[in-house]
Amino acid sequence: MNHEQLAELEQKLKQAHQTWLGLDARRQVLIEQLHQAEQKLNEYMDTIDVYEKARVLLQQSAEYAREQARQQMETLVTNALQYVFGPLFTFNIELEEHGSRTVAEFYVTTEYEGVRVKTKPQDSRGGGVVDIVTLALRVALMExxxxxxAxxxxxxxxxxxxxxxxxxxLYEFLKSLSTMFGRQIIMVTHNHHxxxxxDKAYEVSIRDGISEALPVSTA
Incomplete structure (x- = not known):
């Protein structure tokens, strides 16, 4: 091997060494970037875990509050139905998840000679049941x-x-509602009972296009 060949090999070796130094520096940079990325990923996963726990907690709280409201409504409406129509009536709310929405279905269950029948309120013994269910639900929502x-x-x-x-x-039930929840009841009715x-009643009539309210004795 002559002098020129030796010099050429030394030059190639020097270039290879420089290339290796550059690649090694790049490798160190990549290792550091990987380490930083892993740290960020761990922090992100920790954040996701916290968010997920918070979401579950909020969901459970919402479900608990929803369940409490459902039970209160069922109890009040059932009491109303039993107060007016007798002990064989119960009111049920069934909750179902449809995507991101919760859908409530209302049912009235009656028992006759040991047989339980579950129907929608509008299909149960005519409009009277619907009236009582609607009235009791309004009160339940207010409460x-x-x-x-207020x-x-x-x-x-x-x-x-x-x-x-x-x-x-019915009017005994209305009186009990007023007493139980401390609410005055103001109603418009054609029912003399x-x-x-x-406690106070007024009869409203129209004379010459003008409404006139006169007190009515309730004694």
Whole structure:
């Protein structure tokens, strides 16, 4: 090997060494970047874990609050139905998840000679049941929604489809609602039985296009 060949090999060796130094420096940079990326990934996973736990906690809290509201509504409406129509009636709310929405279905269950029948309120013994369910649900919503809705309970023709044999129990139920929740009840009705149950009553008539309200004796 002559001098020129030796010099050429030394030059190639020097270039290879420089290339190796460059690659090694690049490797060190990549190792550091990988280490930083792993740290960020771990921090991100920790954050995701915290968010997931918070989401589950909020979901469970929402489910608990929802379950509490469901039970309160079922109890109040069941009490209303039993107060008016007797002990064989119960009210049930079934909750189902549809995607991101929770759908509630309402049912009235009656028992006759040991047989339980579950129907929608509108299919159960005519409009009287619907009237009582709707009335009780309105009260339940007023009492369970947050912030709580203050003020009187205003009713338009409550129980207008309830037959006369149950009207007495209806106005007894209304009185119990007023006492239980401390709410004044203001209602418009054509039912004289309900009028007689009021503490104060007024008969409204129209004369020459002008409404006139006159007190009615409830004694």
């Amino acid at each position: 369970t929604v947050q912030p709580k809705v 003020g009187p309970l205003i009713l338009d023709e409550p129980g207008k489809h309830v037959s006369n044999e149950y009207v007495y129990y 309900l009028t007689e149950s009021a």
